[in-house]
Amino acid sequence: MENLLLALPILAHILIGFYFTFFGFWNIYHWVPMTEIMIQRSLPCPFFLLSFIIAWQIITGVMLMFGILVKLTALVLIPFILVFVFILHPFWKFKGEIRKQHMALFITNLTMCLGALVLLLNTISPMTHLEGLLN
Numbered sequence: 001m002e003n004l005l006l007a008l009p010i011l012a013h014i015l016i017g018f019y020f021t022f023f024g025f026w027n028i029y030h031w032v033p034m035t036e037i038m039i040q041r042s043l044p045c046p047f048f049l050l051s052f053i054i055a056w057q058i059i060t061g062v063m064l065m066f067g068i069l070v071k072l073t074a075l076v077l078i079p080f081i082l083v084f085v086f087i088l089h090p091f092w093k094f095k096g097e098i099r100k101q102h103m104a105l106f107i108t109n110l111t112m113c114l115g116a117l118v119l120l121l122n123t124i125s126p127m128t129h130l131e132g133l134l135n
Contacts, residue, residue: 012115013067017061017063019112020058020061020077021058024053024058024061041087060073071119081110081112082113085106085113088105089105089106090102091106
């Protein structure tokens with residue numbers, strides 16, 4: 001049981017980091033529709049902005065997965081998530097099935113923001129937990 005408790009923070013870092021890394025690559029795959037959405041939302045420089053978003057997602061996701069500067073990474077992710085969730089998924093502006101899709105993505109992203117908050121508040125690093133598992 002003690003090993004499970006030691007492994008949970010590592011698992012949290014991996015899962016939260018994987019989420020951001022996965023969606024970074026997802027956005028590369030969906031480049032054209034994402035840029036079209038950004039153009040519809042009148043975002044400035046959509047190609048540059050999307051490139052920045054993708055890099056941000058992949059880099060911070062990998063950093064979380066490997067326990068690199070976790071608190072700083074979580075701290076810079078929180079405003080990033082909050083800004084873009086309101087810009088890209090305003091579910092209240094839609095009706096029907098598309099509203100459900102945007103609402104699901106909105107709630108999912110806010111949940112990941114909560115995950116980043118938990119990582120920010122965590123006082124023990126994943127490396128400390130990994131050392132505890134190995135001993």
